[in-house]
Amino acid sequence: MSAPSEKSLPSGNEHNGASKAVENEEDAYKTLKLGVWRILLPNEIVSGGIVSATKHKCRAIVQAYPVVQQFFRQVYDLNPHLCLLFIALKLWGEIESVVFLYVSGRLLRIIEVGITEGRPDSSAILQALLAHLICVTVTATARWGRDYVSPILENTVSMHFDDYLLRAKLHLDMPTAADTSNRTQALAFHAWISFDGLCDAFMRLFGLVSQLLYISQQPNAGLLFTVIALARPVMTLVNEKTLWLQPHVAYSDNESYLRLKSLETMGQSRFRGDIISGGIAEWITEEYNGAKDALGTIGSQHSWTLYAMETSPLNQLLADWSGALPTMYWALNALLYPSQLSMTSIAILQQYSASLNSSLQLLFGGFSRVGKCFTDIKTLFDAASIVNQIVDGDLAYPRAEAEFEESKGMNIELHVSFAYPGEKSKESALNNISLCIPAGSLVVIVGANGSGKSTIIKLITRMYDVAGDGGGQVIIDGIPIQRYRMADLRQAQATLTQEHKLYPLTLAENIGLGHPKRVRDKEMILKAAKDGGAEELVGKMKNGMETMLDPVRTSFGYQLDGEKHRTLKGVLEKLEMATEVSGGETQRLVASRTFMRFQTNKIRLLCVDEPSSALDPRGEFELFERLRQIAEGKTMIFVTHRFGHLTKHADIILCMKDGAVIESGTHKELLTRNGEYASLYNVQAQAFTESEVC
Numbered sequence: 001m002s003a004p005s006e007k008s009l010p011s012g013n014e015h016n017g018a019s020k021a022v023e024n025e026e027d028a029y030k031t032l033k034l035g036v037w038r039i040l041l042p043n044e045i046v047s048g049g050i051v052s053a054t055k056h057k058c059r060a061i062v063q064a065y066p067v068v069q070q071f072f073r074q075v076y077d078l079n080p081h082l083c084l085l086f087i088a089l090k091l092w093g094e095i096e097s098v099v100f101l102y103v104s105g106r107l108l109r110i111i112e113v114g115i116t117e118g119r120p121d122s123s124a125i126l127q128a129l130l131a132h133l134i135c136v137t138v139t140a141t142a143r144w145g146r147d148y149v150s151p152i153l154e155n156t157v158s159m160h161f162d163d164y165l166l167r168a169k170l171h172l173d174m175p176t177a178a179d180t181s182n183r184t185q186a187l188a189f190h191a192w193i194s195f196d197g198l199c200d201a202f203m204r205l206f207g208l209v210s211q212l213l214y215i216s217q218q219p220n221a222g223l224l225f226t227v228i229a230l231a232r233p234v235m236t237l238v239n240e241k242t243l244w245l246q247p248h249v250a251y252s253d254n255e256s257y258l259r260l261k262s263l264e265t266m267g268q269s270r271f272r273g274d275i276i277s278g279g280i281a282e283w284i285t286e287e288y289n290g291a292k293d294a295l296g297t298i299g300s301q302h303s304w305t306l307y308a309m310e311t312s313p314l315n316q317l318l319a320d321w322s323g324a325l326p327t328m329y330w331a332l333n334a335l336l337y338p339s340q341l342s343m344t345s346i347a348i349l350q351q352y353s354a355s356l357n358s359s360l361q362l363l364f365g366g367f368s369r370v371g372k373c374f375t376d377i378k379t380l381f382d383a384a385s386i387v388n389q390i391v392d393g394d395l396a397y398p399r400a401e402a403e404f405e406e407s408k409g410m411n412i413e414l415h416v417s418f419a420y421p422g423e424k425s426k427e428s429a430l431n432n433i434s435l436c437i438p439a440g441s442l443v444v445i446v447g448a449n450g451s452g453k454s455t456i457i458k459l460i461t462r463m464y465d466v467a468g469d470g471g472g473q474v475i476i477d478g479i480p481i482q483r484y485r486m487a488d489l490r491q492a493q494a495t496l497t498q499e500h501k502l503y504p505l506t507l508a509e510n511i512g513l514g515h516p517k518r519v520r521d522k523e524m525i526l527k528a529a530k531d532g533g534a535e536e537l538v539g540k541m542k543n544g545m546e547t548m549l550d551p552v553r554t555s556f557g558y559q560l561d562g563e564k565h566r567t568l569k570g571v572l573e574k575l576e577m578a579t580e581v582s583g584g585e586t587q588r589l590v591a592s593r594t595f596m597r598f599q600t601n602k603i604r605l606l607c608v609d610e611p612s613s614a615l616d617p618r619g620e621f622e623l624f625e626r627l628r629q630i631a632e633g634k635t636m637i638f639v640t641h642r643f644g645h646l647t648k649h650a651d652i653i654l655c656m657k658d659g660a661v662i663e664s665g666t667h668k669e670l671l672t673r674n675g676e677y678a679s680l681y682n683v684q685a686q687a688f689t690e691s692e693v694c
């Protein structure tokens, strides 16, 4: 399916009532306009009407069936006894309606006989009443049991699938994660909702079959009455419109709606500082009201809701008329065969019809939910079966070949052109790069923003792969990078970039995870903190190394205004207190993690990409000096915008522009050449020379 063209998708600001299918230039799909939404649906579904839509629903369910089986097996294995108890209690919930039909019908008949004969049979009435009370008691106990068991099982299932999804997310590599088709909608809580929903549906089906069997055997009811009672729920099912079972893309191009959403986002706490300092709160409110007025009455609910609400009044009328059929049945019966019907039998028929109607409504209402459950389970399982685009190799690293064995560094050759995957990056990030970095050398890459410096590091560390068809090759120690086991290669690399983040874990873990096997080794962590310049920060923290950075918030409070709740408010404030670290401190901690990584003694390549923008000049100088010391003899690649100590120490400086290396050499050689490097260098040097002159 191609991207929507301007021509086929008019601006969303025109008024929009019922949906309208617009033919696209391509026959592949049609666009439905629903409120602020545009919904792209495969053509055959739109033009095929209700039959095609139903076919799609059924196909989605059939496709998901094998994973649903697997899902049930997994849930059962989590706690078989609890599962069986849960299902048994649900089953009773369905059987109880048949039992109640029987018990209350019997009571009515006994009372009718008593009234007709003028002599009520008190012992029979008492017996029937007792049976009724026993049923009520069993039902209440079963309901209590269900409420008790259900949260325990829910917790078990949700935790299991939280873990499952976490693994699925952690396994993705960079290009696979960036691919929009892999942007999963899977949520762990859908696992429980689906399990509960499917159990309900199966039980309801069971309960319904028992009701149908019972009712069709009863005098005055029979098969015809049963079929008539089915009419209303069947009509509801046929009328129902669901979008989630169909392949579709939904998006909004309504300018007012998009504006509203952007302005709403500005209410988030991350913008507070800017909004207060810029004094733009009033402007935001005015803009918001303007966008709201411009949007007017165009529907902005979820696209699924708008789609489901689109029923014709005639269909609605037909569904309601079919609901009146059971009443017509007994009214006609009373007219045609007055001697065969009593008030009791009418009341019993009414009970049957109400009971069947509610069970069928629940079942068919649940039927579309069954489809949703099936697709949710499939989405959940699909999330774990996404195949990574970067394929692992099978060669161990480092190689035992004599040529490289003795070296402490990594020999790197790059002969590549590279564009990031995805339609957005049509421009190549690297064009015909060809360079050789000998083992143990110190390389500094400089150049303007967007010239491709970081991309070189991403290819060397195999965050991305060059395209197989003519993209070129990255060669490590004489062998294409793809042939090595990725885990081995990564063990031999240490990276320090501005993109590295602090984890919501303790300070010790934040550093220790540079060497996961020694994450609890306090001595090693302290040494790394010292090397990374974070020692002072650790000393400042009340809980030292055990300080939690950016803890997950689980506290909340309601209605705590006024003096009366001062104590509770105090408790909440204490709970909410997060440990704030500055930008420079963050960079020191991240750098400490890199120093920790060096303690694995396996590092042969250090890649450093502008990790010091927030460090003070002394901090930056010390960091680079310590990195150079610790990585001595290993290959070092530094990306930087600052010319100084590093560039002077570099064996090779690569100067980049527009994805190409335009100059390379030592600091002195490049200055003599008086090209791009000299020009960039002079811009920085000028500032100091001028201030000295002043």
Ligand SMILES: Nc1ncnc2c1ncn2[C@@H]1O[C@H](COP(=O)(O)OP(=O)(O)OP(=O)(O)O)[C@@H](O)[C@H]1O
Pocket (backbone or CB within 6 Å): 420, 421, 425, 428, 429, 447, 448, 449, 450, 451, 452, 453, 454, 455, 456
């Ligand atoms: N993940 C990505 N997806 C698509 N394009 C990207 C991605 N990362 C970078 N680019 C693009 O690739 C080009 C090179 O980016 P790169 O980050 O290598 O530049 P850089 O020289 O490191 O820039 P800077 O000095 O600003 O860090 C840029 O045009 C950038 O927009």
